[in-house]
Amino acid sequence: MAKLHSKLIWLILIILLVFVAYLYWVPSQKVDGRRGGAAVAVSTAKVETKAMIRSISSLGTGIANNSITLTSPTSDFITELNIREGKLVKRDEVIARLHDVEERARVTELQGILVDQKRQLDRLKNLATTQATAQQMLDEQQTKVNTTLAQLDIATAQLAEMTITAPFDGYLGLRQVSQGAYINTGTAITTLDDLAVLRVAFSVAEHYLAEIKVGMPLAVTNAAYGDVRFAGTVSAIDTRLDPLTRTVTVHGTLPNDDLRLRPGMLLNVNLVLEQHVAKQISEKALVPQQQKQFVYKVSADNTVQQVEVTIGQRIPGWVEIIGGLEEGDEVVVEGIQKLRSGVTINRVGG
Incomplete structure (x- = not known):
């Protein structure tokens, strides 16, 4: 009976050893099969050196550089009215006279x-x-x-x-009164807007406050003009933050000689925070492992090697490469989950 138990124990040990050997043998066979067999289909891209632009986007509102509503300072009859709606008037030009x-x-x-x-x-x-x-x-x-x-x-x-004049050069709005009418103190006569320069007001999260400076470039777009970009600069930064939204209001100025932009427009604002030339790759090429970042670099014989890289700033879709790769190096951007060092690849797609 003791001999039978001893044989069973040895049989179980042999079976376990065979099973463990099988577990190690099958993955190595798969890798060897990849190395010597069919190549893995992947998409690749080369490391590029180009401008890295870090920016923020916000919704803004167009504001006239100077804007007022011309009102009557007293009560009386209008004896003269010189309102050409939508037309340019010069400073001190007579808009209306009262009796x-x-x-x-x-x-x-x-x-x-x-x-x-x-x-x-x-x-x-x-x-x-x-x-x-x-x-x-x-x-x-x-x-x-x-x-x-x-x-x-x-x-x-x-x-x-009794004489109402334009306090600055600008464009007259719609007429609100008629000649000969009796108007009271404070009655609106028309509006006057300086449109040669348009201001845009937009909000920025306090996280970016330290990076925003007067004079920084910005660009705006509007639904009326599609992808047309209007260039401008930051002209002022509010001294206070909104305690509810934790945002700061920023003003930019935009040349508007063609009068395409108008006060009240909803504007999509893109503010450039930083711009410099850097080596870049697609974010999809990164393989994070703990606190490090790796990529699969393609060798001349179409095999890949996992290489550690040092990354810098990120922008949507792209990441700056500080170390580990050189301009022109080819890396895998799609199909990474199928790869190991030494595997042969076949390039497909873009």
Whole structure:
């Protein structure tokens, strides 16, 4: 009985040894078969040296460089209206006049009074040199002159309010009133926008705040013009962040001589944070292992070797190669899961 148990034990050990040997033999046969048999179909690409542009995208809104609504500073009838909708006007050009007969008459009246008061003041100054009693009269007359001057300043300002002019060069918007109409203080007459330069306001996450500088290049696109890119620069960065979204508002300026961009437009903004020349490969070529990165480099005999690489910055779809590869080296980008060092490959696709 003891001999039977001993034979069974030896039989089980032999079977286990055969099974272990089989487990090691089959994978090596598969690898040997790949090495000496059919090549593995993969896609490859070469290491390229080109500009690496790191940028961020955001949605922005077009804003006129200068923009106001022209309103009436007082209440009266419109006697003159010079609104050519959508047309360019120059600074100080008259947009509208209000009925100003009373204001003009008041200015003329005060100017006449002031002339007479100054004449009497000059006469009293001459008397004051010889008569001590004339000094009091001189002081009283000087007070009258000063009072009239103040009243004239007020009347002149009121007269000026009756004429509405353009405070800067710009394009007039739609007319909101008609000539001859009676309008109240604050009534909107039209809008005026300086469109020669368009500003774009957009938000950027606080993560990028330290990298954004005034003068950095940006580009915008709009659905109305398809893929046409409008170039500009960062002109201002807000001093405060939004405490809810943790974003900072950035303004850019865009030349707009052709007036294709308008205030209120939804603009797709691309802000370039950094641009430099670097060796690059597709992100799909990387094989991460723990804290390291590897690629399968293609040799002259169409076999591959796993090579460790040092990577730098990443942009969507691409990664910078700092070490481990040279420009022109060929690496596998698709079919990596089938590879091991020494396997022969067959290039397919792009």
